[in-house]
Amino acid sequence: MTATNPPTSKTATTAAPLHPxxxxxxxxxxxxxxxxLTVDQLTALLxxxxxxxxxxxTQPWRFxxxxxxxxxxAGVLDALAPGNRAWAHAASALVVAAAETAAPDGTARPWAVYDTGQAVAHLSVQAQHEGLVVHQLGGFDRDRVAALLAAPGEVMPLVVLALGRRDEGVQLAEPFASRETAARDRLPLDQLLLPLQPVAVDPAA
Known part of the structure; x- marks a missing residue:
């Protein structure tokens, strides 16, 4: 079963105004x-x-x-999970985001994964500005993708980014067609906040 995507707006409903x-x-x-993708667009994203x-x-991200x-x-696409290959073949680019988890001297970089996530977030916002879309994929064979990377040292593939432009007329098979038009959802803000335990502080310390 297939369906044609109607014009889709999924502007988030937020407790305070956000930048578009x-x-x-x-x-x-x-x-x-x-x-x-144009050279200028790709350069802007990176x-x-x-x-x-x-x-x-330390800038541990690698793309x-x-x-x-x-x-x-074709090589990256073939390493994706079958459900992702079903639609990601149309991506203008597949970008592997990886983290360099150790410095050249072998020193561990404990924040490398976190920092790479920040870099991908920056890329995704720039893509939105460029009129492009990013779909981040965790479903892929990491060993196969790692083997594709010509990278020295300890570089860990974290995610594959499917980059391109959305096409309202593309017909997706289920369950993807329903997901494309489903409303966006997030946990309420109060469920994301953790209380801090009070700690007695010695003023003389």
Whole structure:
């Protein structure tokens, strides 16, 4: 069973106003199989990631870009879980986001995964600004993707980003068609807040 996607707006319902780039960002699967990323767009996305904050400015994120139609794109696509391959083949680019978990001298970088997540978040906001979409994929064979990376040292693939432009006319099979039009949902804000235990402080200390 297939369905045609109607024009979709998924602006977040929030307790306080957000910047539209944040409120309107979501993760489509209906991608235009004809769209091609420009050099300027791709550069802007990677620059946004480059300027993310990181612990001690270690900048542990690494990106491998595979443009649709290339052997690299086919290799990354083949390493995705079947459910992701069903639609991600149309992505203008598949980008592997990886974390360098140890410095060149072998020193562990305990915040590398967190910092790489920040870089990907920056990239996703820039993509929204560019009129592009990002769908982050955790369903892939990490060993196979790691083998594709020409990277020295300890580099851990974390996520594959399907980049492109949403196409309202793309027909997705179920269950993806229903997910494309389903309302966005998040936990209420009060469920995300943790109380802090009071601690007695000696004023003389």
């Amino acid at each position: 780039l944040l409120a309107e960002r979501w993760s489509p699967r209906a991608l235009d199989p004809r769209h091609e 620059e946004a990631a480059r300027w993310a904050p990181s612990a001690s400015n 491998a870009v595979a443009l649709r139609g290339s052997a690299e794109h």
